[in-house]
Amino acid sequence: MLLRGAAGLMAGALLFLSGGWGAFALAIRLPAPRLPRLVVAGMWMMACLVAWTAWMGWRAGWALPGLAIAHALLLGWWVSIRPRNDRIWADDVACLLHGDVRGSHVVLHNVRDFAWRGDDDYDVRWERREYDLDRLRGVDAILSYWAGQAIAHAMLSFAFDDGSHVVFSVEIRRKRDEAFSEIGGFFRQFELVLIAAEERDIVRVRTNVRGEDAYVFPLRMTPDAMRSLFVSYVAAANDLHRAPRFYNTVTSNCTTLVYRMAKRIDGALPFDVRLLLTGYLPEYLHDAGALDGRFGVDTWRQLGRVTARAKATGPEDDFSAAIRRGIPPAR
Structure with missing residues (x-):
């Protein structure tokens, strides 16, 4: 009994x-x-x-x-529920990134460069861009906090020696007039999309339009590691262009995909719960040696908080240079 x-x-x-x-x-x-x-x-x-x-x-x-x-x-x-690429998408995720790599020369198709005045007020621009990987000079982790201290959206920004930047961001691919749902992210509600964008688009919309709090953290990476990580993003974009995938709140989100790509470069990177609680990613990066150790995480947060500087920029300003004033480069 x-x-x-x-x-x-x-x-x-x-x-x-x-x-x-x-x-x-x-x-x-x-x-x-x-x-x-x-x-x-x-x-x-x-x-x-x-x-x-x-x-x-x-x-x-x-x-x-x-x-x-x-x-x-x-x-x-x-x-039987399968991901698709042929829905009526929201404008900011409507075009799929894909690229061509020939040696150090990279061509990216559908790089986003929207001019945002509001969430529903923007100029749509999708462009073809060319990059020389021999001119890569740095990589920054950009975190945008939108739901308390534990939750942030993570992006990687690649810097070139002419002052230009391109940001890669793993995001949900929303249908038109569809809102994000954390719960829906567990139940195949959204497809996955990889966005490449200008910082004045993808960072500025979060700080100046959506009221998020953004931070820039310079990463310590060798030129070969930076190059390999950039190429891995292009490969991931091409994979999604060929075969769509579902977004998952835990297993296929902005930080877990960054981790999988970075692990191809440094197989010793440990998995950590802070890859899921993305707001604590700076602590993980510091402990893993990817964040410059001459400052503690609290100091890097103070130096790297760019929200006020972003809000002070105008349409004609060099956005990337403006938000980095006072942030020492990694060494």
């Missing part, structure tokens, strides 16, 4: 988890308007509860086979 009770509690816990996952999946991804989705999700949870009660309380023989069949059908539907 005791063994049956323990087994029932374990089965109940598993059923609660699987039933909850199924309810969220149906509520978020079922191809129907919002109210029918919620009704179906509620019916799913109720059916799971009834089946568990029938099995535990009434010892009904149909309960477990019924649950197994229902979950098999749910999983069959779930695996």
Whole structure:
């Protein structure tokens, strides 16, 4: 009797988890308007509860086979959901980055250079850009905080000897008029997109339009490592151009993909929970030796906070130079 009770509690816990996952999946991804989705999700949870009660309380023989069949059908539907590149996308993620690498010469197609006046007021510009990897001079991690101290969006900015920069940013690919949802990121709601953009676009929109708090952290990297990391971004962009992927809040987000690319350069980089709690990425970079050790993390945060400088820039200013005033280069 005791063994049956323990087994029932374990089965109940598993059923609660699987039933909850199924309810969220149906509520978020079922191809129907919002109210029918919620009704179906509620019916799913109720059916799971009834089946568990029938099995535990009434010892009904149909309960477990019924649950197994229902979950098999749910999983069959779930695996049939595929990422796509042919939706009606929001303007800022409408074009897919791809590139060509020939030696040190790189051509990037669809580099974003929007002029933002508001979230719904901007000039659309997608451009073709050429880069010489022999002229790479530095890499900065840029963090933009939007949900407290633990959560930030991470980007990498590559600097060239003529003062130009290009930022790579892993983001969700939203459909037009669709809003971001952390929960939806667990349930295949969004495709993944890799953006290459000018700093005056991708950083300025976060500080000056969306009210986020941005920081620049110069990284210690050898020329070969910088070059290899840049090329890995181009390869990742080409992969997404050929075969779309889903964004995942934990496994395929802005920081975990940066980590996977960087690990190709330094296989000793450890995995750390701070790669998920992205607001603490500077501490991780400092401990891993990627952040210049002559200052502590708190000092780097003070030096690297660029929000006020970004807000003070005008359309004709050199945005990249303006936000870096007072930030010592890595050495």
